[in-house]
Amino acid sequence: MNNSILCDKRYPIEQPDDFIGREEIIWQIKDKVFSGRRNCIAIIADDGMGKSSLINYIYFEETQKNLIDNYEKNLLVLLNNAEPSSFEDFFFILHEAIYENIQLSSFLSDEIKEESQEIFSGDKGVLNAKTIFELKNLLNRLFLYLYKQEITTTILIDDIDKMTKAIGDRDKTNEKRQVAKESFKYLRSKVNDVRKCDIRYIITSKKPLKSISKECYESGFPGIFEYKTLEPFTENEIEQYLSKCNMDPEDSKYSVIRRISGGFPGILRSACKVMGEIEKEHGESSENKNISQDEFYKKVALDAANTLESQWNVSSDNEKLLYKAIAENKDYEMINSGNRDWSVELDIAINRKIIDTERLFTSEIFGYFVKHMAIITEDEPDEFKAISEDKNIIEEEKASEVQNINAAMLEQQNDILAKSNMMKDDAINMHKKTLDMLYEQNKRLFSEFVSKDSKIKSYNSTVLNRESKKEYNEYVKDVFQKYMAMNISETDGFASLSGRLTENAREVIGDENHRMLTEAELLFNVYRETDNDQSPVGVLYGKLLESLINKVALPKIKSIPLIQSSDIVLTKDGQTRLLIEWDSIYIGNLRYVMNQCRNIFEQDNYLRNKFRGIYTFDFRNKLEDIRNIRNKCDHEKKDPGDKVTVEDIEVMRDSLFGINTYDTGIIEAMVKLYNM
Structure with missing residues (x-):
């Protein structure tokens, strides 16, 4: 039976031993971030590529001991699964995460924990702060204290684009724009402040930091990072994953999992989960003949819907058109029509590992999703609109039903309904006018009474x-x-x-x-x-x-x-x-x-x-x-x-x-x- 945690998309990994691959980027993180140098790394990759699992793996104390030579003098702080509504809230969440990590640390001193407690919950601490200015000052105080204790702080932020999407986007006032810009500048300044703190960042995002917001771009925050990406799992890593899920890589029935996942960890996880459920229901026969390929694809696509929808939604309109054309075998005709140059979209798709150089989908499940589930807006060409067969049938039945209604009876009914609505509207308006008059009268009488x-x-x-x-x-x-x-x-x-x-x-x-x-x-x-x-x-x-x-x-x-x-x-x-x-x-x-x-x-x-x-x-x-x-x-x-x-x-x-x-x-x- 399959490993339920590995197949559950809610949990990236539960323990370090569950983590697979990524040796090269882990070595780069060790060399560039945990070697005493003030480097920051941003990992840019689509959802489902294993960004969260990587961040969680680094965060494990056992991993820290292996990666960081002097780990007792390093504090790792993890921010994930949070969507602050403002930068005030972001800084509070950061404070809260630092406080919790210090209190739970097995190697930081009691003195450090007491100071952290005072800064967080003291009379003039974070819990009683009213402004972003106070929150920043308290952060400065905490960072300076840790610096004097020779503690290096590494802040891990998973999905920073998600965490900051609401900041400055909802209320685009000049004041909010300025707060957002200054806050990104503040985060940048902490890396460069060699006299008062020792801060590094390891962050993940599904889109380039420059495109998070105009304020982020103008702040210079993206410029402090060295950018890395994640590759799909290799054949060897897929085999390791199957083995950890108690699935024999040599068994031919699991070859479909290799094929449809394309090495995308998130899709691989869903495929293994669905396969495990089928085996539990129908038995672990050498061939699963009780379910068709189309049904299996559909089950995996539904389980991996969040990942697939995210990959689709971050694509531009032209990228979506390209993917639809490939899914429906119309790409050759569209690309060679001469109406426009598709080279940019092709390069992006190949770099994102969505397709290969032969214009085939890396993951067959993504291709299935694009063909059968993904929606393109109504103003796109007809051949790429996703209109379901059921919807067409319903519309045809409605049209047939309307045609069978006696025209004279329908006209009579409409006339009666119109007169009824008119009388109803007149009554509502009269009642409203009466209430308005009554309100003004009672307001005047009450006001006169109050004044006297x-x-x-x-x-x-x-x-x-x-x-x-x-x-x-x-x-x-x-x-x-x-x-x-x-x-x-x-x-x-x-x-x-x-x-x-x-x-x-x-x-x-x-x-x-x-x-x-x-x-x-x-x-x-x-x-x-x-x-x-x-x-x-x-x-x-x-x-x-x-x-x-x-x-x-x-x-x-x-x-x-x-x-x-x-x-x-x-x-x-x-x-x-x-x-x-x-x-x-x-x-x-x-x-x-x-x-x-x-x-x-x-x-x-x-x-x-x-x-x-x-x-x-x-x-x-x-x-x-x-x-x-x-x-x-x-x-x-x-x-x-x-x-x-x-x-x-x-x-x-x-x-x-x-x-x-x-x-x-x-x-x-x-x-x-x-x-x-």
């Missing part, structure tokens, strides 16, 4: 203790509900948040929280026009978040088996219990809970990667902003001028809902947690 009410004036002109502040917040809310009850029940609170919340978020929020959100939005829209303390608005937004924490986030967290079996304890209201025993927590407890979850989820790759994409540096900052403003809303007012402002509420709203589609707010992040 002596109680509200008193609350806003004097010092308030905590109890009085609570009375003020409740009083304004009660009056608002009295005047605006109809509007609260009939208004869609999501309308004012267009572009900030996804449809999925609206579904998860639910009706009860939707009403609370609507009330907060309406009160802010009206009360912001006064000069009064905006605490009543902030309290409503705070209650909305607290409700979502306890009805969406906390139940999800408690349902996860790793959390159920953990010993996470939480102290609230003077009582200490296991987290799973609490039915509700406060906003101020959420950060502690999320930090504990982050530590627990390190045991599971899937949960670890998903959670890190949710609990980001940006999330922590937004949660802290909300907590501070909520406290300001609830706590005593020591001076009449010490009030919650409209600007405070705007910060709170931006933190809750995000500024735009590309800015993930706390609520959207909790929905992602719910769906995790």
Whole structure:
């Protein structure tokens, strides 16, 4: 039976002995990076070529001992499976990775671990940093300390193009562009700073670093690297892989695996996995006659879909046209038509090992994928469009059905439907106009009441203790509900948040929280026009978040088996219990809970990667902003001028809902947690 780990694409390799080949590039890494020289290496290759396995192999402590002469004075830090949403988040993830590697090291001193602990979680440490400037300064402090301890730091970044794809791409403001450019410059500068740190990088990418982004190119970051590529496995290496999967390389039935993989490790892995599943189902006969070649190809292509789609998606439109033509045996006609020069695309395809010099696909599975699964957009020539036979059949059946409908009946039905829709639209518009008029009327009456009410004036002109502040917040809310009850029940609170919340978020929020959100939005829209303390608005937004924490986030967290079996304890209201025993927590407890979850989820790759994409540096900052403003809303007012402002509420709203589609707010992040 085959080795399940070697055939599982989620795990590059589990132990050093699983690694196969790559002797030449490993020797180059040893010579150029681990020999005391400040060299950096970038490995550029398509997905499925074994970049992650190589990086993981280097990271193993056993490998480090073999590659690095003075390994006790070397710290290797691995960053993988992360997609930061900003450079602030990137630097936090880097901090976190360095901290974890130092704490888990078997040879770094306790003194180094204590200093790392202080820099990461101290009062002025990473966990309390608010800006990218603070994060960089803390990195400088850590790198300088390691340098003084004569520790060389090598940072391994797997798929740096994936890690940085969202940075500077989502929000192309000048400020974001500048932050991205300066951050890439910062990474470059660490290699050249011989007086304050000793840093090297080994990174992987499926595309050249210059093409990651304009900011990366202009920063000079790509210029510090020596570029290497990975070749497909040789025949000997394929045999080694088959043997490790408990498949006899001499057995003729496994020759198909050699042929279809083309030596691409990722495709080889899928082929072995599918073959193992077939043998388990049908028995290990000398020939697998229970499954056709086409079905076998299809199963392998589906298992290797991520790799194949990646190879396809990074190809240019013209490269895709070329591959389609080769797959359909039309390449000779297309290339010799004289319409254009295909030499560039041919060179790229050969260099990427997609095809050989005879214009044959190196991997037959990639050729199968291109012919049967890959899609070319509709504006390409008809002969290269991927339109399925089933779709054609369905369309023909629909056309036949339409032709059989009586024309007169159809016209009559359309006429009735049009009149019905017109009446419906008229009714909706009339109802909307009525609500708008009612809103303006109630808003005017409420505003007049607020401007004249002596109680509200008193609350806003004097010092308030905590109890009085609570009375003020409740009083304004009660009056608002009295005047605006109809509007609260009939208004869609999501309308004012267009572009900030996804449809999925609206579904998860639910009706009860939707009403609370609507009330907060309406009160802010009206009360912001006064000069009064905006605490009543902030309290409503705070209650909305607290409700979502306890009805969406906390139940999800408690349902996860790793959390159920953990010993996470939480102290609230003077009582200490296991987290799973609490039915509700406060906003101020959420950060502690999320930090504990982050530590627990390190045991599971899937949960670890998903959670890190949710609990980001940006999330922590937004949660802290909300907590501070909520406290300001609830706590005593020591001076009449010490009030919650409209600007405070705007910060709170931006933190809750995000500024735009590309800015993930706390609520959207909790929905992602719910769906995790």
